[in-house]
Amino acid sequence: MRGRGKAARLGITLDMTDVSLTREGCAILRGISVRADEARIGVVGRNGSGKSTLARVIAGLELPDEGRVRLGGTDMARDRRAAIRTVGILFQNPDHQIIFPTVDEEIAFGLRQLGRTVAEAAEGVRAILARFGKAHWAGAAIHPLSQGQKQLVCLMSILAMRPQLIVLDEPLSGLDIPTRMQLMRYLESAEAQLIHISHDPDVLRDYERVLWIADGRIAQDGAAAPVLAAFTAEMERLGGMDDIADLAG
Template sequence: MSGTARIEISAVSHRFTDKPVLREITATLTERRIAIIGANGSGKSTFSRLLNGLLVPDRGRVTVDGLDTARDIKAVRRKVGFVFQNPDNQIVFPTVAEDLAFGLKGLGLGRAEREEKVGQMLARFGLEALAAQSAHKLSGGQKQMLAIAGVLITAPSCVVFDEPTTALDLRNARRIAEVISGLDETAIVVSHDLDLISDFDRVLVFDEGRIVADDTPGPAIAHYLRLMQ
């Protein structure tokens, strides 16, 4: 299912209890690299979770290649993977290889094909020597690589990253940036790391639940920096 995705957000609003978090958001996402930036509490993380059905909007509609996130949740999540800020939130099985294999559960693959795909991902992300090691004893950078590999092994069309470099040192942050840059899939990245997104195709700036700038990185980041003054 690799390739790119078309995500349409139509008049979407969302609230938690009585607090509005998103207000009448409309956008069509088709570019290969899209960043989402904004202050804490601006609505950007909530918006990102709408893109693969982790949240369903209170009002409005989100579709991925025509599939409605409120009705077609399994098909949507096959198309849109999600990498959490804290990789421990998505590492499930004891060893690195077992955790990767878990992502293939339910896809109807034979044992040999599953093992082949796991081996390919271990090699791609430099995790071969760690295959039998405890997944939860990896370094922060290794855990993030495993989390990304665990999403990509299912061949989504799009991957949403929630603050993928926040807890990493410079070396590992650069490695994650290289991974994102090299993806064939659509990448939608929520981040405060302005260097990470400086060469993206498009940047959405959120403020108080609305998109207040939607442009290439230069103008969009300039708008964001003015908001932060």
């Protein structure tokens, strides 16, 4: 497939081995093992299934209690420098990700983390703003921007660093249809492996591979069409039940 070829050319292999994580006595991830080199991988599951925790573990932001996550043979949680160079993560709420008051500062921060000089980072900021047709955002304050515009700032910050892997933790939730479509076009053009976590099967229908996470485990793993069909059927079955004891948080 076209996406698999792209991943192979970039030399990307995500390798998760027996990954488990427990918080306050509650198992969040349970023995997850995945080896993936596809360029576009989707992850579906109900609220509370462990999807967001999985995203943070893949990005090296949380250390699993057991098991390892490697990208290109490097352990992301134990080599933070490599993780910064290799993985970018886009969260659902950009306000939880943005830490600087201006667009320039936000984009430059990641480049400085990579060891770029002030001048090199400034040039990187100019380049990514020009690439997205947002040169007029140079020096602009972030707080007046819309939610979609803030999400674009976060995306530009990530792409400026040229990561090999981008983890998307439901970043399109809450955005209107045109904004979602525009951001997805930007994402699909990225020369990086995408792991896209979503509760919406429609977003992932064209992906090469989909993982269905349930109760911290992989319920199904395979081509998008059959996995999403099984997931949708199960969600409809649960939604048709009168017993509300199974409501997700």
